Amino acid sequence: MAHGEKRSTSIDVAKLAQVSPKSVSRVFNDEPHISPALRKKVLRAAKELNYHPNVLAQGLVRRQSYLIGLIYEKPSPSYVVELQRGALERLHGERYRLIVLPVQSVMDRPLEVVSLVRSAALDGVILAPPASDHPDILDGLSDAHIPFARIAPQSWLDVGLSTAMDDVAAAREIAEHVIALGHRTIAIIMGDPAHAASAQRLIGYHQAFDANGLPPLPELVETGDFSFESGYEATKRLLSRKLRPTAILAQNDDMAVGAMSAARELGFDVPADLTVVGFDDSEIARVVWPRLTTIRQPVMEMAKTAADMLLRKLAGEDPGGMVIHAHQLVDRLTAAPPPTSS
Amino acid sequence: MAHGEKRSTSIDVAKLAQVSPKSVSRVFNDEPHISPALRKKVLRAAKELNYHPNVLAQGLVRRQSYLIGLIYEKPSPSYVVELQRGALERLHGERYRLIVLPVQSVMDRPLEVVSLVRSAALDGVILAPPASDHPDILDGLSDAHIPFARIAPQSWLDVGLSTAMDDVAAAREIAEHVIALGHRTIAIIMGDPAHAASAQRLIGYHQAFDANGLPPLPELVETGDFSFESGYEATKRLLSRKLRPTAILAQNDDMAVGAMSAARELGFDVPADLTVVGFDDSEIARVVWPRLTTIRQPVMEMAKTAADMLLRKLAGEDPGGMVIHAHQLVDRLTAAPPPTSS
């Protein structure tokens, strides 16, 4: 293994092994009808030269890049991590590699996203919200014949592959849980309006309110953007209202944790004085103290399934259209009965 | 914009624009001596056909893939996020794309990493710890003439490009801070021993102990692996010792937060009963309550600089060998004087 070796090609290997280049190709692609002798010769030569097939050349002739893109727009860090974990887990051991493509603003320039994907020659794309719900992007990718798997889409459910969960039901469940504890004055911190899931979850909350004869309280609905800071700010505002909530439903965990920080800073104990629940069950929910009561959204599984469907599709199989993953209420330590006030 | 358009080539564009293929190439590569008229014709035809140069073909002839790899091994989620953010920030607007390559175990099979990089045809690699300190990997990449930038390396500092911080000084500083508050019985939670930084930080802590006439307390040193859980477990053990520490120095934030959870669960208030400080100042440090006192390790900046050096190197410039980034003590809410005991 000399220092400074040059990159070697299949032709070099062929020459050294005294066989045709085509044979090298055949060996490396595990084609049938290869004599063990040939295989051994080629492999030995390849090892000697430290040969690796050139993916670019392979890609050119096969019209494949073996690259999968993951598109997301400034989501909460914990969410991206889960997404990547899921996708990578499925991709592990495969030839495909994951390219991360955070995009500035999906809503403003959707076609840029399509252009990005095309110019990167991706074989397939995993779309996280809100890109997974943008019609122009879906159309653009369809037109370009680029397979895509959508994470948690809310509309156009028949387009492309998708993995989803029932946001409405999940939101209803956690709201029911809070109501069952005795809360009546319940505030809501919405996520980024650009994400269709935000509206869905609100619907779920309201269903629970309805079912229990609680009127919606528009003045206790604040809008955030799924970030810690937005949850923090929203909570500061909420807790200074004359009508003070005894519970806060945050549409994701980061905002819920922001709510906890704000509450603490204002001298409220969680959960004794204020119940806070989140949504997602991302890493952060298990890590804060007290541990956050939330809805487990199987982001990792969804990403994994998305990658799986994409791979199957790329392999020519029919992965079906949509897989629904189950959510689950995770009751930890931040939900308690309201303080027995005045 | 018809549905189901086929992929178009430079030849198609040339035909439509009534120019030579060579002109198309010239326009797309911004070569000099091109009349605005030609440029416009070509661009219009390209747009009409929705043409994107085939990166694979370009890469093949130019011997470049425009792909940069980011290699890391199961680090704390917050760390990866910062890494990616930094690298992506620098890469934004460039032709280069980021491929994420989490690897199982760098220590066990370093050559696999090299092989991985070679077979993916990466133009350059960013190595996070502990891969950034593994001689076999450095050698392998050097042999293959693949440029690499190392994040926070501790040894072989003259090899390749690197961005670093002074771990020893930083650790010393935060230990000094804790000691200055009056603590004398100070526990340490080490990070993953596979990371060279762990040993460095320990040295820093001990320097501070020395300088203040405190003996090292080997029985109060626990070893974790940079994960929340390991910090949690280590703290459970530490707080049940007969010699109970009044402060815990954790070698990263995740473990520090784990320590806070454990302490809380055992009925200790942070910081009233127990001081906990971390290292890194990752997202989580700002998000927990009380906000964590820690050392700001400029991970994002380091990653950004690493990407920058790599790009400069790939552009043929000489980016120098190493850039040191400044750290900073971030005193928030988890460090306080020890309880006035007995």
Added chain:
DNA sequence: ACGAAATTGTCCTTCGTTGTCAATTGTGCG
């Protein structure tokens, strides 16, 4: 209008690998 410079076109290679099809070798069996 004349030489120089700017612009565009032609043509042929190269990049490294695979697909196609033809050529060769080997095998079972009547």
Added chain:
DNA sequence: CGCACAATTGACAACGAAGGACAATTTCGT
């Protein structure tokens, strides 16, 4: 022993774009 047929290998042209070397054609300054 020889044939039909399968297994094995080789030859050669793609794949899509870029680069070099020139030739052909403007365009411009004076």
